[in-house]
Structures are given as structure tokens and as C-alpha cells.
Amino acid sequence: MAFVAPQSPVMPITPEPAPGTSQAPTPKNGRLMEWLTHWSIERRVLAGFGLVFAGIVVISAISYRNTSVLIENSRLDSKSHELVQLLESVSEALDATERGHRRYLVTGEESYLKFYRSTVEQMPEYLRYLRGLTNEWPEQQSRVATLEALIDRQLDAEARAITRREKDGYEAVRHLALSGAAKNELERIHSVMTELDGAEQRALQARVRQSAGSTRNTIALLGLGALLQLVLLASVYFLIHHDVTERRRVAAELENRGELLQAANKELEAFSYSVSHDLRAPLRHIDGYAALLSKAAGEALNDKARRYLQTISDSAKQMGQLIDDLLVFSRMGRQDMLRTTVNLDQLVKTVLHDLHLDLQGRTISWTMSPLPLVLGDPAMLRQVFVNLITNALKFTATRPEAKIEIGATKRNPSEVEIFVRDNGVGFDMQYVNKLFGVFQRLHRSDEFEGTGIGLANVRRIIHRHGGRTWAEGALDQGATFYFSLPVARSLK
Amino acid sequence: MTTVKPILLAEDNPRDAELALAAMEEHHIADKVVVCHDGAEVLDYLYCRGAFASREPGNPVVVFLDLKMPKVDGLEVLRTIKSDVTLKPIPVVMLTSSREECDLAQSYALGANAYVVKPVEFHQFITAVKELSVFWGIINEPPPDSSASTN
Known part of the structure; x- marks a missing residue:
């Protein structure tokens, strides 16, 4: 054993240089190249x-x-x-x-x-x-x-x-x-x-x-x-x-x-x-x-x-x-888009006024926070609120008292987030990706009427404005629909 | 009453024509309706030529004009009517399935007097046609017939 021990570290050294010099650089070079190309x-x-x-x-x-x-x-x-x-x-x-x-x-x-x-x-x-x-x-x-x-x-x-x-x-x-x-x-x-x-x-x-x-x-x-x-x-x-x-x-x-x-x-x-x-x-x-x-x-x-x-x-x-x-x-x-300053507070007021026939006979508690001024097409943004508010009204029809909240948050300086929240029938988050699709419905047509185009229109309009749409909800716990709009420099 | 002015209905689709006539029947105005099946026929009627060479002279009380028609389309007919001095006074109502903005804009630019989108729902359609016929055929006072005076 005593003779073997000093030899064993020596032995591998002699054969090693050959593969060591010929093979080692290849993966090293390869890695270097890979690293460089990244x-x-x-x-x-x-x-x-x-x-x-x-x-x-x-x-x-x-x-x-x-x-x-x-x-x-x-x-x-x-x-x-x-x-x-x-x-x-x-x-x-x-x-x-x-x-x-x-x-x-x-x-x-x-x-x-x-x-x-x-x-x-x-x-x-x-x-x-x-x-x-x-x-x-x-x-x-x-x-x-x-x-x-x-x-x-x-x-x-x-x-x-x-x-x-x-x-x-x-x-x-x-x-x-x-x-x-x-x-x-x-x-x-x-x-x-x-x-x-x-x-x-x-x-x-x-x-x-x-x-x-x-x-x-x-x-x-x-x-x-x-x-x-x-x-x-x-x-x-x-x-x-x-x-x-x-x-x-x-x-x-x-x-x-x-x-x-x-x-x-x-x-x-x-x-x-x-x-x-x-x-x-x-x-x-x-x-x-x-x-x-x-x-x-x-x-x-x-x-x-x-x-x-x-x-x-x-x-x-x-x-x-x-x-x-x-x-x-x-x-x-x-459609060609206008770009003007839109007062969303005013817009929501007119939408609610136009919907007053649908509101008759309903008990609704509204919570309104002040909404910002944004840049956009007033007619298109009006359509967004009409769709979101009629949705909220529709899906709270089964509630004795509907609670609808409209508000805005400003998480970063370049965009505003606006939401419409209701205490209606809600939806299963597992289907959240289907919500904004064309003719996608999460309810049977004999439960709630509609063709399933409203949210698709919302998404299309918001995308054209350079914003995003998303939603949160739970079955029977209400739903919140969000959209973001970029804030124009002059309006910050 | 022999010289009651007719309503000219330009409609290439025989079913649409039949439905329109059914709507007008209720007000007993269907018998005053002349149906043309394409734009060329409309122009033949207005200029008393071809199949209408021997018709009684005079302009129709109103023209209901479909946009999409074989041979000569609705906009072309409209352009011809509105650029002819004797035909220009005839009220022209566009009666079409198209709600496209460009069609609306072009029709009004060429001088259409009204633009009506045919509703899908039959009752609405019938109401629309009836109201149009009653308004233009009975209520509205047509322009004095200039072609009659020249004859």
C-alpha cells in the first residue's frame, strides 16, 4: 500500500495532459462563445x-x-x-x-x-x-x-x-x-x-x-x-x-x-x-x-x-x-379614433342618465370615486362604461340590493386604472381568460341575456387606447373589471 | 285617379321585394308600386326606354333604392338621378342592409333624401316599409311634375 500511494497521484497526471489540452478548450471555447452570443x-x-x-x-x-x-x-x-x-x-x-x-x-x-x-x-x-x-x-x-x-x-x-x-x-x-x-x-x-x-x-x-x-x-x-x-x-x-x-x-x-x-x-x-x-x-x-x-x-x-x-x-x-x-x-x-381630453366623471354621469330606464325598480347603492381626465375617444370610452355598467346591472339583477362601485387607482405615474365593481353573481377565476373573448359567455342565455360581445368591445377599445383590461372575481362573490389608460404627459 | 304617381321600388332580391309588397298591401298602396330588379331597369323606367318605352310619362312619387344591385348599383343610379335636372326633384330613399359608414356618407353626399337600414326583424321591417310608403306616397307633397308640363 505504501508503494501504491505515492504513485496513484502521479499516474493520472501523465495521461491527463493529452486530453486536457486537446479537449478542455473546446467546451471552454464553446461556453465562451455561448456567453458572448448572449x-x-x-x-x-x-x-x-x-x-x-x-x-x-x-x-x-x-x-x-x-x-x-x-x-x-x-x-x-x-x-x-x-x-x-x-x-x-x-x-x-x-x-x-x-x-x-x-x-x-x-x-x-x-x-x-x-x-x-x-x-x-x-x-x-x-x-x-x-x-x-x-x-x-x-x-x-x-x-x-x-x-x-x-x-x-x-x-x-x-x-x-x-x-x-x-x-x-x-x-x-x-x-x-x-x-x-x-x-x-x-x-x-x-x-x-x-x-x-x-x-x-x-x-x-x-x-x-x-x-x-x-x-x-x-x-x-x-x-x-x-x-x-x-x-x-x-x-x-x-x-x-x-x-x-x-x-x-x-x-x-x-x-x-x-x-x-x-x-x-x-x-x-x-x-x-x-x-x-x-x-x-x-x-x-x-x-x-x-x-x-x-x-x-x-x-x-x-x-x-x-x-x-x-x-x-x-x-x-x-x-x-x-x-x-x-x-x-x-x-x-x-374606426378612426379621436384623441381629446375626456372627463370620465362627466362621461359616467351621462351614461347613468341614459340608463335610468334600466334602473327603474332596482335598489342600487352606488359608490363613486372621482375619476381622472384622460386622453381618448369620448364615444368609444362611453361605450366602455356603457358595457361595464350594464354588465354590472345585469349580473346583480338577482341581488336584493345591488352594490356598484366605480373608481380609479393610480399605481404608477404613466397610467390610471379604472374599475367597476359589483356584488353580482361573479365568475370562477378559472375562466377569467375567456371573459374578454368574442361571443364568450360564462352563463346560459336563459340566465342572463346577451350575445357576449360587450367585454370584447371593451378590450378592443382599451387596446386601441394603449391600455390593458383584466378582471377579478369569485363565484357568487361579485366581480371587478379593470382597465388602464395611459396618462398623457400634459395631464399628469 | 288614373294619373296616381307610382312608387318605384328598386330591389334585386325577389323575396325582399315580395316582403316589401306584403307590407305595403296593408295600406293598399302595393298596387301603385313598380318593382325594378336592377339599376339598369330603374334608369330605363325613369328615362322611359327599353321595356318602359310605352309607359305613361311622369316621375315616380319616390324611389326606394337598394345599394347592391346587379348591372348598375344603387349609388350609380343615385348619382344619375341627382345629376339630371328633370329627375333631381324625385325623393330617393336608400333602403339597404348596409350600415357601413362609407355607404351612409356616400349616399348623403350624392343627395339621397333618406337612408333606411332594413331591419332583420320582420315586424320592424314591415313597420319601416309601411311608414316610408305612407310618408313618401301619401303624406309628403311631391314636387310639381316638370316633365308633365313640358309634354
Whole structure:
């Protein structure tokens, strides 16, 4: 077991990479694609922009850094060049001083000390300058310090030699005049200067290499950035093109459908016209001839036969009513709509006034809340209230006291909801979807009269106004019919 | 009484014509009714040509005009009547099944004197036809017969 255990985690690893690399990306890519296609076009464009933008930011940052390095390098370069030049000047000055000094020691000629004096005078300035040029590089700085000490010592030795020559004459300084007052120091000075110069040259070369590298780097990155931007532009073009093509296609299809719809509407109009004209004629004939028959043979007929004739007449009349209702319904959908401000309170008052004959002999308790002003077609909205109120009256006929409530609620600012509530026979919520259908009835015709077109008309009118209709109720518990109407901006 | 002016009933459907006549019979005006079965026949009657070339001259007291008729339809007949100086005074009552707004509007625009939708219910139909016949055939004073004076 102890041998198996360490092997078991190792074993699966070897076969795994093969399927892992070849199969894993496929579902991952698939999921990614699925995920992307679920995105809206705006989101995809934004994501693309975001990616490319991030790329451009990174490229810009790196380019900025590279360019700063270049600027810094060129600053350091100019410092190095100055240093190299300065070293040369110092070296020349020291050489000239040494030569002049030795000539003075030999000849005692004061004019040979001109270089010595000017060097002594200028040296502190030179050294300060040197320190300034090497202040960023401690290694060079320490070399400068060494140099300073050596120059001090050399100038010091020369000063002493000059004093002895003045005091004791040529013989006293003869050996110094031949070899130089501070020969060792001068040699060391030269070697330190060579070191300084060498280090500076090496640093220069390194910086040149670095600058070249970062320049190449920057060029490559800028190229990449340009490429990214091209990709961005291309994809934006592609997306917009795709979107625009899609929109054009949809618009063309919409137009096409609109034309089809218009043709269908025309056909429907022709159909309802011919229904209104041709279907009613035979009905009139059935009723007419039945009446003529009962008049001509009325005496000879028995009760049963007379009842049959009556049924024929009644059926013809009922079908005539159905056709008339259907025509009203169809006209409601085609009729041009007015859009004016409608005072619903006023509208309900006139409707109730017109219905006063139906109200006679009934005990009704009305509850009226104030109704809002809405935009719409007054005649059509009147039809809505006529239908809803006659419905409420009809289905409360069996109640000793009918309770009818009309009111409005405003659940959101863009629409008003108006309801007509009654305590009538109600309906089973299971059939609520049938309520607003054409010729849909939830009661037998011998219970409550009507063809079943009223609520269909209500729905059609409210839909044309841009509103909705719905109902709530329970069997034997009354019903509430709602409709919503959009509120016009000016009426809010 | 020989020159009693007739009522012209333009009705392509023989059953509708029969029912209309049955309604008029009660008021004993059915015998004064001339029935035409299409628009062309109506125009023939009004202009005394074709089958009516030998009829007694003079305009009918009223024309009951169906909208939908073979050959020449009701609106066309109406247009002809109302654009002819001698026929123009004849009262024209549209008697039709159509309650379509466009038919109503067009009829009145062309100068119809009345527009009656035939009720499906026979009693209503009979009442309508009777009342129309009584009003236009008996109560209403027809325009002076200009064609008679020219003859």
C-alpha cells in the first residue's frame, strides 16, 4: 500500500495532459462563445473597446517608461561627455603646470609660474565641477575624492619646491627640476583619471545599448498599438455593419408585414361589408316568411306548430343580433379614433342618465370615486362604461340590493386604472381568460341575456387606447373589471 | 285617379321585394308600386326606354333604392338621378342592409333624401316599409311634375 500511494497521484497526471489540452478548450471555447452570443451588441462593443483600451494603456505606459529611460540616458550621456572633456582639461592644466613649474625651477624666470598660478586658482572650481558631474555615481565620486587628494598633494609639493627655489636657489631644487616635484602623484593622478575616463566610457556604452534596446522595444510596441487600433476599428466596423444590416433587414420585413397587414385589413373590411349586406338578407327572409306564414295559416295551426314558427323567428332575430354585434365589434377596430381630453366623471354621469330606464325598480347603492381626465375617444370610452355598467346591472339583477362601485387607482405615474365593481353573481377565476373573448359567455342565455360581445368591445377599445383590461372575481362573490389608460404627459 | 304617381321600388332580391309588397298591401298602396330588379331597369323606367318605352310619362312619387344591385348599383343610379335636372326633384330613399359608414356618407353626399337600414326583424321591417310608403306616397307633397308640363 505504501508503494501504491505515492504513485496513484502521479499516474493520472501523465495521461491527463493529452486530453486536457486537446479537449478542455473546446467546451471552454464553446461556453465562451455561448456567453458572448448572449451579450447584447452594445455589451460586445464595450467589451471589445475595453480590451483594446487596456492594451493601448499598457503600451502607452511601457512606451512612456522607455522614453523616460531614453531622456534620462541622454541627460547622463551629456554629463559623461562633459566629464570626459573636463578630465582632459584638468589633465592638460596639470601637465602644463608641471612643465612650467620645472622650467621655473631651472631658470628662476617668474613668467614660467603663470600656468602654476592659474591652475592653483582654477583647480577648486574644476574639482567642484567634477564632484557635481559624478554626484550620481558613488564609485566615480570616490575616484574623484582620491584625485582631489592627489592634486592637492602635487600642487602642495610644487608650492614647496617653488618656495625652496626662491629661498635657497637652483642647487637646492635641482633634482626636483629634473624629475618633477611630485612625480609619483602625477602618475597616480593620470592613472585615476584614466580609471575615471574608462568607467565613464563603459557606462556610456552600456547606456547606448540600453537606449537602442528600449527604442526598438518602443517601436515594436507602437506597431502593436497601431495593430490593436486597426483591429478595434475593423471589429467596430464589422459590428456596426452587422447591426445596420440586421436593422435594415428587420425594417424591410416590418414594411413587408405592414403591407400584408394592410391587405389583410382591406380584405377583412370587404368581408365584414359583405357579411353586413348579404348575411342579413336571408335572415330577414326567414323571419318575414315565418311571419307571413303565421298570418296566412295562423288559424289552422295548432299551438305546437305556432311555437315552431315562433322559434324560427326568434332564431333568425338572434342571429341578426349576433351579426350586428359582430359588425359593431369589427367597426370598433377600424374606426378612426379621436384623441381629446375626456372627463370620465362627466362621461359616467351621462351614461347613468341614459340608463335610468334600466334602473327603474332596482335598489342600487352606488359608490363613486372621482375619476381622472384622460386622453381618448369620448364615444368609444362611453361605450366602455356603457358595457361595464350594464354588465354590472345585469349580473346583480338577482341581488336584493345591488352594490356598484366605480373608481380609479393610480399605481404608477404613466397610467390610471379604472374599475367597476359589483356584488353580482361573479365568475370562477378559472375562466377569467375567456371573459374578454368574442361571443364568450360564462352563463346560459336563459340566465342572463346577451350575445357576449360587450367585454370584447371593451378590450378592443382599451387596446386601441394603449391600455390593458383584466378582471377579478369569485363565484357568487361579485366581480371587478379593470382597465388602464395611459396618462398623457400634459395631464399628469 | 288614373294619373296616381307610382312608387318605384328598386330591389334585386325577389323575396325582399315580395316582403316589401306584403307590407305595403296593408295600406293598399302595393298596387301603385313598380318593382325594378336592377339599376339598369330603374334608369330605363325613369328615362322611359327599353321595356318602359310605352309607359305613361311622369316621375315616380319616390324611389326606394337598394345599394347592391346587379348591372348598375344603387349609388350609380343615385348619382344619375341627382345629376339630371328633370329627375333631381324625385325623393330617393336608400333602403339597404348596409350600415357601413362609407355607404351612409356616400349616399348623403350624392343627395339621397333618406337612408333606411332594413331591419332583420320582420315586424320592424314591415313597420319601416309601411311608414316610408305612407310618408313618401301619401303624406309628403311631391314636387310639381316638370316633365308633365313640358309634354
